[in-house]
Amino acid sequence: TVCAEAYNPDDDEDDDSEPRVVHPKTDEQRRRLHDVCRDILLFKTLEQVRGRRKGLDAMFEVQVKPDEHIIDQGDDGDNFYVIEEGVYDIFVKKGDHDLCVGKYDNKGSFGELALMYNTPRAATIVATQEGALWALDRATFHRLIVRNNAKKRKMYEAFIECVPLLKSLEITERMKIVDVLGMRVFKDGDCIIKEPMLFLTGDKADCFTLLNREKTDPEDCYFGELALVTNKPRAASVYAAGETKCLVIDIQAFERLLGPCMDIMKRNISQYEEQRMALFGYLDFYVKPTS
Numbered sequence: 001t002v003c004a005e006a007y008n009p010d011d012d013e014d015d016d017s018e019p020r021v022v023h024p025k026t027d028e029q030r031r032r033l034h035d036v037c038r039d040i041l042l043f044k045t046l047e048q049v050r051g052r053r054k055g056l057d058a059m060f061e062v063q064v065k066p067d068e069h070i071i072d073q074g075d076d077g078d079n080f081y082v083i084e085e086g087v088y089d090i091f092v093k094k095g096d097h098d099l100c101v102g103k104y105d106n107k108g109s110f111g112e113l114a115l116m117y118n119t120p121r122a123a124t125i126v127a128t129q130e131g132a133l134w135a136l137d138r139a140t141f142h143r144l145i146v147r148n149n150a151k152k153r154k155m156y157e158a159f160i161e162c163v164p165l166l167k168s169l170e171i172t173e174r175m176k177i178v179d180v181l182g183m184r185v186f187k188d189g190d191c192i193i194k195e196p197m198l199f200l201t202g203d204k205a206d207c208f209t210l211l212n213r214e215k216t217d218p219e220d221c222y223f224g225e226l227a228l229v230t231n232k233p234r235a236a237s238v239y240a241a242g243e244t245k246c247l248v249i250d251i252q253a254f255e256r257l258l259g260p261c262m263d264i265m266k267r268n269i270s271q272y273e274e275q276r277m278a279l280f281g282y283l284d285f286y287v288k289p290t291s
């Protein structure tokens, strides 16, 4: 069994030679920002690397008006956005039309793809009402998140390779999964997966969970099957025995990155009999997402 290396926070170099962006905030602003960023997975692994603080320092508040385009598909990426409030439609070009493919309802984040992969904006984001966002500039995003991603790739590469569901992905695709992994830590006795599911905001599942119990002895390293957190009630509960670290993937982020990979996985089904069961459960969910 191969498991992920433990992360050593001392590895984190603090390069003060680089300009640091700080937008001063009132205590009240800081509190609000802290609240909305708490569940943003991209920030989750930064918690251990001082970077989170820098990220929050650099963020600035943006008030938006109804019908305002926050992002236009095809543009260069300027900022990453975290939603404080408001409803935002997501449009993707299909032929001459802009197709509405989803929306953010008062939570979540967007605008990471262009910054992470140096690509044009992949979708258009339009405010449907007055709202407020927190923005993080491209340079700071790059310094914090993209650099952190390189470390995450090293840390979790081996672990990800062991997850049957993800085995059939190309290495580059697997690495993209790593980019959107976040870490959640549970204390002894905490219920990780229960009925109804954990990681539910409201009553809807929005994360996958990969169990990654870090132990000194790699042979003792345990990870569950990829436990897909769906809206369906689970037969079993999972409790943390000792401190347990869970790698979690935001389902929306997964879909954004790997929609096309589903085809690849489907193609491979016949070759990977063992994966079949896992895949069917997953694909079933993917093809017919519960609303």
Ligand code: 1OR
Binding pocket: 071, 077, 090, 092, 101, 102, 109, 110, 111, 112, 113, 114, 115, 120, 121, 122, 123, 124, 125, 252, 255, 256, 259
């Ligand atoms: P960006 O920097 O490319 C647009 O700027 C943002 O819209 C993008 O980052 C994502 O954060 C967000 N496909 C691509 N980008 C999406 C999508 C999406 N949904 C939100 N964004 N979808 C696939 C459509 C074929 C929708 C998946 C649910």
